Amino acid sequence: MRFFSFVQALLFVAINFNAISLRAQTTNLTVNTERLTAQLKKLSTFGMNEKGGNDRVAFSDYDVQARAYLTDYLEDLGLNVHTDAAGNLIAKRAGKQNALRPIAFGSHIDAVPNGGHYDGNVGVMGGIEVLETLIENNIQTDHPLEFIIFSNEEGAIFGSRALAGKIDPATLEVTTASGYTNGEGIARLGGDPSQVMQLKRSPEDLHAFLELHIEQGNILHKNKLDIGVVEGIVGLKWWDVEITGLTNHAGTTPMNDRKDAMLAAAKFVLAVNEIITQTEGAQVGTVGRIEAFPGAPNVIPGKVVASLELRDLEAAKIAKLFTQIEARAHEIGKETQTQFEFRPIDATAEPALTDVRIQNLIRQNAIGLNYSHKTLPSGAGHDAQDMAVITPTGMIFVPSVNGISHAPEEYSTPEAIAKGASVLLHSILDLDKVNFNSH
Amino acid sequence: MRFFSFVQALLFVAINFNAISLRAQTTNLTVNTERLTAQLKKLSTFGMNEKGGNDRVAFSDYDVQARAYLTDYLEDLGLNVHTDAAGNLIAKRAGKQNALRPIAFGSHIDAVPNGGHYDGNVGVMGGIEVLETLIENNIQTDHPLEFIIFSNEEGAIFGSRALAGKIDPATLEVTTASGYTNGEGIARLGGDPSQVMQLKRSPEDLHAFLELHIEQGNILHKNKLDIGVVEGIVGLKWWDVEITGLTNHAGTTPMNDRKDAMLAAAKFVLAVNEIITQTEGAQVGTVGRIEAFPGAPNVIPGKVVASLELRDLEAAKIAKLFTQIEARAHEIGKETQTQFEFRPIDATAEPALTDVRIQNLIRQNAIGLNYSHKTLPSGAGHDAQDMAVITPTGMIFVPSVNGISHAPEEYSTPEAIAKGASVLLHSILDLDKVNFNSH
Numbered sequence: 001m002r003f004f005s006f007v008q009a010l011l012f013v014a015i016n017f018n019a020i021s022l023r024a025q026t027t028n029l030t031v032n033t034e035r036l037t038a039q040l041k042k043l044s045t046f047g048m049n050e051k052g053g054n055d056r057v058a059f060s061d062y063d064v065q066a067r068a069y070l071t072d073y074l075e076d077l078g079l080n081v082h083t084d085a086a087g088n089l090i091a092k093r094a095g096k097q098n099a100l101r102p103i104a105f106g107s108h109i110d111a112v113p114n115g116g117h118y119d120g121n122v123g124v125m126g127g128i129e130v131l132e133t134l135i136e137n138n139i140q141t142d143h144p145l146e147f148i149i150f151s152n153e154e155g156a157i158f159g160s161r162a163l164a165g166k167i168d169p170a171t172l173e174v175t176t177a178s179g180y181t182n183g184e185g186i187a188r189l190g191g192d193p194s195q196v197m198q199l200k201r202s203p204e205d206l207h208a209f210l211e212l213h214i215e216q217g218n219i220l221h222k223n224k225l226d227i228g229v230v231e232g233i234v235g236l237k238w239w240d241v242e243i244t245g246l247t248n249h250a251g252t253t254p255m256n257d258r259k260d261a262m263l264a265a266a267k268f269v270l271a272v273n274e275i276i277t278q279t280e281g282a283q284v285g286t287v288g289r290i291e292a293f294p295g296a297p298n299v300i301p302g303k304v305v306a307s308l309e310l311r312d313l314e315a316a317k318i319a320k321l322f323t324q325i326e327a328r329a330h331e332i333g334k335e336t337q338t339q340f341e342f343r344p345i346d347a348t349a350e351p352a353l354t355d356v357r358i359q360n361l362i363r364q365n366a367i368g369l370n371y372s373h374k375t376l377p378s379g380a381g382h383d384a385q386d387m388a389v390i391t392p393t394g395m396i397f398v399p400s401v402n403g404i405s406h407a408p409e410e411y412s413t414p415e416a417i418a419k420g421a422s423v424l425l426h427s428i429l430d431l432d433k434v435n436f437n438s439h
Numbered sequence: 440m441r442f443f444s445f446v447q448a449l450l451f452v453a454i455n456f457n458a459i460s461l462r463a464q465t466t467n468l469t470v471n472t473e474r475l476t477a478q479l480k481k482l483s484t485f486g487m488n489e490k491g492g493n494d495r496v497a498f499s500d501y502d503v504q505a506r507a508y509l510t511d512y513l514e515d516l517g518l519n520v521h522t523d524a525a526g527n528l529i530a531k532r533a534g535k536q537n538a539l540r541p542i543a544f545g546s547h548i549d550a551v552p553n554g555g556h557y558d559g560n561v562g563v564m565g566g567i568e569v570l571e572t573l574i575e576n577n578i579q580t581d582h583p584l585e586f587i588i589f590s591n592e593e594g595a596i597f598g599s600r601a602l603a604g605k606i607d608p609a610t611l612e613v614t615t616a617s618g619y620t621n622g623e624g625i626a627r628l629g630g631d632p633s634q635v636m637q638l639k640r641s642p643e644d645l646h647a648f649l650e651l652h653i654e655q656g657n658i659l660h661k662n663k664l665d666i667g668v669v670e671g672i673v674g675l676k677w678w679d680v681e682i683t684g685l686t687n688h689a690g691t692t693p694m695n696d697r698k699d700a701m702l703a704a705a706k707f708v709l710a711v712n713e714i715i716t717q718t719e720g721a722q723v724g725t726v727g728r729i730e731a732f733p734g735a736p737n738v739i740p741g742k743v744v745a746s747l748e749l750r751d752l753e754a755a756k757i758a759k760l761f762t763q764i765e766a767r768a769h770e771i772g773k774e775t776q777t778q779f780e781f782r783p784i785d786a787t788a789e790p791a792l793t794d795v796r797i798q799n800l801i802r803q804n805a806i807g808l809n810y811s812h813k814t815l816p817s818g819a820g821h822d823a824q825d826m827a828v829i830t831p832t833g834m835i836f837v838p839s840v841n842g843i844s845h846a847p848e849e850y851s852t853p854e855a856i857a858k859g860a861s862v863l864l865h866s867i868l869d870l871d872k873v874n875f876n877s878h
Contacts, residue, residue, distance in 0.1 A: 113733040114686075154737070177735065217691035234690060238736050247553075249844035250725035251673060251750050252656035252818035255716045257842070262726050266708035273702055277694045286689035287701050288736045290743075294552040295728045296616065297677050297746035297784070298593070298820075299845045304729075307736035311690050345736070379691035381737075403696070405688035406738045 026139065030369070031425060033418035036129040040417070042069075043109065043125055044117035053408030054117050058110035058152035059087075059178040059185025066109055067189060070124075070149065077131060079147070086162030086196050087151030087189035093131065095144040095432075101207035103141065103431050104391070105130070105424065106148035108383060110155070113177055116410025118417075122398065123212040124149050126421035133425055141432040143207050150383045151186055157349060158182055160383035164390055165200030172196065174345075201390045208358060208431050209387040212396045212424045214412050216380045218403025226371035226419050228397025229362050233378040233385040235351035236311040237318055237344065241268065241287075241329070245338040247294065247302025258300055262292050264338040265304040271328045272308065275321060283312040283321060284379065308342070313351045313377055352385035357436075358394030358427070365426040371419050380405070392436055396423050465578065469808070470864060472857035475568040479856070481508075482548065482564060483556035492847030493556050497549035497591035498617040498624025505548055506628060509588065513567070516574060518586070525601030525635050526590030526628035532570065534583040534871075540646035542580065542870050543830070544569070544863065545587035547822060549594070552616055555849025557856075561837065562651040563588050565860035572864055580871040582646050589822045590625055596788060597621055599822035603829055604639030611635065613784075640829045647797065647870050648826040651835045651863045653851050655819045657842025665810035665858050667836025668801050672817040672824040674790035675750040676757055676783065680707065680726075680768070684777040686733065686741030697739055701731050703775040704743040710767045711747065714760060722751040722760060723818065747781070752790045752816055791824035796875075797833030797866070804865040810858050819844070831875055835862050 046066035047056030056062040067089055074081045079091040092102070107123025127147050134141070150159030155176040161167055172183035172193050183193035215221070220228050245261035269287045276285035286309045292301035308325070310318045329340040359375065366373040376397070384395045398420035401411045485505035486495030495501040506528055513520045518530040531541070546562025566586050573580070589598030594615040600606055611622035611632050622632035654660070659667050684700035708726045715724035725748045731740035747764070749757045768779040798814065805812040815836070823834045837859035840850040 112735050112738050115733075119688075154735075215691065216688045217693075218696070236690065236737075246843075247846040248842075249558075249655045249819055250723060250727060250748055251675065251820060252654065252839075252842065252844060253723070254656075254721065255712070255723055257657070260712075260725075262708055262729065263712055266705040266712075269701055269705035270709070273694070273699075273705075282693065284689060284692070284694055286699075286736070286739055288689060288731065288738050288740055289734045290701065290729055290731050292727065292729050294554075294845075296551050296593075296845075297725070297727045297748045298675075299551055299727050300725055301727055302846065309689055309736045380688055381690060400691075403687075403692065404685075405691060406733075406735075407686035407741065 026429060027368070029133065029137065029425065030422040031129045031133050031418050033414050035132065036125060036418055036421060037414040039125045039128065040117065040121055043121050047111065049114060051114060051408050053114040054111045055113060056109065056111045057113055057177040058155050059176060059180045059188050063110055064188055067149070074128070077135060079131070083190035085192040085199050086159045086167070087186035087191035088159040088162070089149040091147045093145040095141050097142045098144055100143040101205065102144040102146040103207045103428055104146040104148055104387070105210040105428060106150065106383070107211050107213055108150045108153035110152055112154050112406045114408060115406050116408060118214045118400070118410050118412050119216060119405055120153060122214050122412060122417050122420065126212045126417060126424055129421050130425045130428065141428070143432050145428070151189055151191065152176060152182060153383055156182060157381055157383060157386060158186070160386035162196050162199045163201045164386040166386065167196050203390060206391040207436070209384065209391050209393045210396070210424060210427055211382060211384040212398070212420050213382060214400045214405065215397040216400050216403070216405035218400070219376055220374065220397060220399035221401055221403060223374065225374050225399065226416065227366040227373040227423055229359050229366070229373055229375045230354055230378050230395035230397055231359060231375050232313055232351060232353040233382055234311045234313050235315050235318060236309060236349050236381050237322065238348070239308040240343040240345055241306045241308050242341045242343065243268070243304045243338050245302050245336070248300045250298045250300050253300060259337040261301045261304040261338055264332055264336040265290065265306055267332045267336065268306070268329055268340070271332065272325055275324050275328065279321065281312065281317065283310065283317060285310050285321065311379060315351055349381045349385055352388040354384070354388060354394050355392035358392055361430050362394050362396055362423060362427050365423045365430065368426070369419070369422055371423065394427065396420050396427070465576070465868060466807070468572065468576065468864065469861040470568045470572050470857050472853050474571065475564060475857055475860060476853040478564045478567065479556065479560055482560050486550065488553060490553060490847050492553040493550045494552060495548065495550045496552055496616040497594050498615060498619045498627050502549055503627055506588070516570060518570070522629035524631040524638050525598045525606070526625035526630035527598040527602070528588040530586040532584040535579055535581045537583055539582040540644065541583040541585040542646045542867055543585040543587055543826070544649040544867060545589065545822070546650050546652055547589045547592035549591055551593050551845045553847060554845050555847060557653045557839070557849050557851050558655060558844055559592060561653050561851060561856050561859065565651045565856060565863055568860050569864045569867060580868070582871050584867070590628055590630065591615060591621060592822055595621060596820055596822060596825060597625070599825035601635050601638045602640045603825040605825065606635050642829060645830040646875070648823065648830050648832045649835070649863060649866055650821055650823040651837070651859050652821060653839045653844065654836040655839050655842070655844035657839070658815055659813065659836060659838035660840055660842060662813065664813050664838065665855065666805040666812040666862055668798050668805070668812055668814045669793055669817050669834035669836055670798060670814050671752055671790060671792040672821055673750045673752050674754050674757060675748060675788050675820050676761065677787070678747040679782040679784055680745045680747050681780045681782065682707070682743045682777050684741050684775070687739045689737045689739050692739060698776040699739050700743040700777055701740045703771055703777040704729065704745055706771045706775065707745070707768055710771065711764055714763050714767065718760065720751065720756065722749065722756060724749050724760065750818060754790055788820045788824055791827040793823070793827060793833050794831035797831055800869050801833050801835055801862060801866050804862045804869065807865065808858070808861055810862065833866065835859050835866070
């Protein structure tokens with residue numbers, strides 16, 4: 001009976017993959033908060049601007065310089081570092097059994113223009129802190145470890161999409177916030193645009209993927225919670241919206257004779273807001289970029305180009321909302337004597353669900369370390385959503401103070417970040433002991 | 440009695456200054472349509488772009504090159520050419536009585552970005568054609584003639600405002616469409632920023648000023664009329680409108696938690712349109728420029744900067760409309776949790792009325808040449824409005840096909856332009872024979 005119950009217990013671990021932690025003497029191990037804080041501060045110096053924000057947009061000189069710094073740092077830790085064709089910086093640590101598939105984890109260091117110092121950075125520096133903690137505690141995992149700093153997450157989720165086999169030649173030609181195209185940009189990072197399409201990983205290539213990240217929303221902070229167990233990542237779609245009217249002199253063209261693309265754009269922005277807010281659900285819709293042509297105070301704009309972004313956990317809902325917005329735009333076009341044209345931008349991300357077994361494992365580690373937790377979706381897109389296509393994926397959130405992100409005021413406390421990194425550490429150790437193919 | 444009636448007739452000329460033309464053998468003289476057309480075509484080559492428009496913005500290389508060409512051309516005609524401190528290119532022709540005050544006429548050659556080839560150019564090349572016609576017909580006026588190509592009309596009505604004594608040091612620091620400040624720009628044209636404030640002309644310096652210009656509206660073309668007798672030029676005011684919200688992540692910030700400066704800007708654009716169109720009158724209001732910060736599709740804009748322009752023939756009405764717009768903007772700020780700030784831009788122009796005596800003179804010349812005509816206001820600002828502060832001023836319009844202006848499609852026929860130049864020619868000859876100080 002005793003033997004039988006031991007077999008039952010083993011089966012329980014393999015099948016349910018949750019409640020039982022295989023930590024031995026590492027049970028109460030946590031990361032070094034002070035070192036992690038100092039490392040985050042160091043990283044923030046690459047691209048820090050006068051407003052206190054960060055301009056380390058993908059492929060900028062700041063991005064190149066920060067990657068050079070991190071390459072040296074990771075090599076000094078004894079890791080095997082290289083940059084792949086997509087500009088992903090990859091540091092490998094051998095396992096006891098190198099025939100096993102690697103456990104991957106990581107995030108990104110590129111920022112939006114005048115962004116903050118935590119989005120992406122926390123997962124990167126938290127990942128490095130996990131590696132340092134393992135090294136200084138002489139813990140070698142069975143599986144090899146693969147730590148990844150993805151390229152151009154903010155602009156196109158480029159690096160992780162390359163691993164998921166989602167990059168097409170057109171994406172390489174898209175100009176990014178740095179002024180460089182994706183192709184030029186990844187070459188600046190040491191990648192090779194001509195080889196990007198060959199990078200696609202298969203499910204056999206990895207054991208699992210984990211990403212630690214700030215929430216960028218206000219659920220954890222508002223509810224004073226430590227750890228977010230991410231259940232899924234919303235999908236998003238982007239469009240360029242071009243509105244064509246007739247350029248004319250602002251002084252000599254009576255109000256009722258105008259074909260004013262700016263007036264049409266204003267009605268469009270309000271229509272997007274109305275349609276999104278009047279529909280049941282947690283979807284969001286944003287017009288974040290706008291330009292009027294020719295763009296002089298004394299000229300009626302004959303053209304306005306704006307962006308449109310829609311996000312939801314269901315792809316079908318995004319499609320339905322877009323159909324409504326497009327129909328309303330064409331009505332506005334008739335009212336204002338302008339034409340609307342929508343051009344999809346290749347930054348599309350399908351909604352992605354994380355692996356329920358890994359959700360359970362993260363949750364149990366939060367409980368084990370005495371951290372409060374909550375299961376929640378991610379409204380932001382992440383590299384994890386593309387890694388989820390290849391391998392079982394989990395995501396750990398730490399609170400963002402006041403939910404502010406993509407802004408200089410973005411902040412997470414050192415303690416909150418260290419808690420997330422400690423959960424990451426134990427989740428890697430647990431993943432090392434399970435076999436996803438056993439059932 | 441005979442003598443007395445001759446005196447009466449002289450007084451009639453001096454006082455009513457209209458019906459009687461003093462043309463002698465020049466009565467039916469008209470300008471050379473072919474030469475004028477060729478000259479306009481030559482000028483259009485400086486700054487012509489791929490879309491067929493013109494990018495000869497003030498102070499650009501195109502502007503500098505066109506002025507060099509025109510300087511040579513005017514010198515070859517035997518005129519005395521110089522550039523004043525404000526970058527105005529001035530060509531002088533001696534009169535028979537150089538103690539008399541000069542008759543001034545002219546316009547500008549700078550364009551809005553991707554503008555047309557007629558706005559300003561018609562008055563400049565029409566003015567040169569008048570000079571050539573006088574020279575080849577051996578007609579020397581009693582008064583000296585002063586032909587002026589003003590600097591930066593489109594950006595700040597700079598050159599004529601300098602002559603009116605309206606430039607302040609802050610205006611010199613304003614960056615123009617060329618990328619240069621007004622100060623840097625006029626230096627590029629051969630001006631001297633340090634001397635601009637000393638340029639102010641007094642009423643004693645000039646006899647009168649005339650400007651030939653395209654209508655830039657659709658009244659003359661639609662009504663198949665040849666000549667517009669301009670009764671006044673609307674005033675205009677410009678503001679920079681800065682809307683401050685809170686920059687945040689577009690995916691993680693619920694719709695009801697946003698402080699979206701773009702949404703506020705859209706409501707503002709609609710409010711301007713509503714207030715302007717719901718008020719009785721011919722006033723116009725335009726938002727021609729807009730920029731969102733940071734300006735990425737996945738970031739809720741924390742700041743939007745837009746332009747506001749208001750125009751009307753009454754300064755009090757502009758002030759009243761602005762008060763309404765400002766009040767409505769602050770309501771929008773409350774609704775959207777954003778702040779509105781209005782910064783006046785120094786491009787203000789007071790409404791200006793032309794001289795009624797010169798209006799009559801232009802009208803009589805149109806009748807004498809058998810051209811149809813109409814008296815109308817100018818919705819566009821012009822150098823004439825600042826010259827009107829210094830000296831009796833008149834303005835002659837020729838039709839713009841379909842009223843299109845400030846766009847590549849801007850067009851006036853060669854015949855229409857030549858008619859305007861012929862009216863300018865005879866108006867100069869008539870002004871040469873009258874004494875404004877006689878009553």
